[in-house]
Amino acid sequence: MSDFWVRNGFEVEKSLQIKDLDRSLRNHIWSQFSGIFSRQDQLLELIIINYFYEPIDEFYVRNWEYFNSSRVMVFIKDKILNDTISVVCWLLEFVIVHHPGFQQIFNPIFSEHKFQYQFIDGLITPITDELEIQSIEKSLEILSPFVWARGHIQTALKMLSDRKNPDYRNSIKESISAVEAIVNLRVNSQNVLLK
Numbered sequence: 239m240s241d242f243w244v245r246n247g248f249e250v251e252k253s254l255q256i257k258d259l260d261r262s263l264r265n266h267i268w269s270q271f272s273g274i275f276s277r278q279d280q281l282l283e284l285i286i287i288n289y290f291y292e293p294i295d296e297f298y299v300r301n302w303e304y305f306n307s308s309r310v311m312v313f314i315k316d317k318i319l320n321d322t323i324s325v326v327c328w329l330l331e332f333v334i335v336h337h338p339g340f341q342q343i344f345n346p347i348f349s350e351h352k353f354q355y356q357f358i359d360g361l362i363t364p365i366t367d368e369l370e371i372q373s374i375e376k377s378l379e380i381l382s383p384f385v386w387a388r389g390h391i392q393t394a395l396k397m398l399s400d401r402k403n404p405d406y407r408n409s410i411k412e413s414i415s416a417v418e419a420i421v422n423l424r425v426n427s428q429n430v431l432l433k
Contacts, residue, residue: 261319263347267318267326270347272315274337277307281336282297284336286313289328327362330344334360363398377391384420386423387423390419391416394412
């Protein structure tokens, strides 16, 4: 809804979404997903087989004659609209592995609905503010020629992105290891350790 509704008291401004997805965000995710992937049978098969572990024969018609993508889309729609936040996020991360460019489609949707997560380097990551997102993305961009350092930053990001048990301590160690890797490259040594 536009700001008009909030300004004139017809609707309460949305609160931050951290532990669940409201109906409008679920609908928006589903609309984007269905518009993009409804005709991509290979991806839909991957989702059914490798993500939901459903028997694939239930999605074929007339003795394996053809794949019924409509049946798969109904199944996925139910998951997006009704399942837990973790199932929806895992599904989106699975899709982004196969189509990385689509994370740029979902991030604005997340922001619009005040979802406190963003895709960063293929992972849905908890965010506190826009500066945090920019810092992580900038460090990954700068480190792209430095493979070892980038690997440490990606590992640190994975540790921070673990929804159930974020590992802050080892994330910091990985970040320091990234700096050490760059210093070692710059001074042409393998033994520089930061203390």
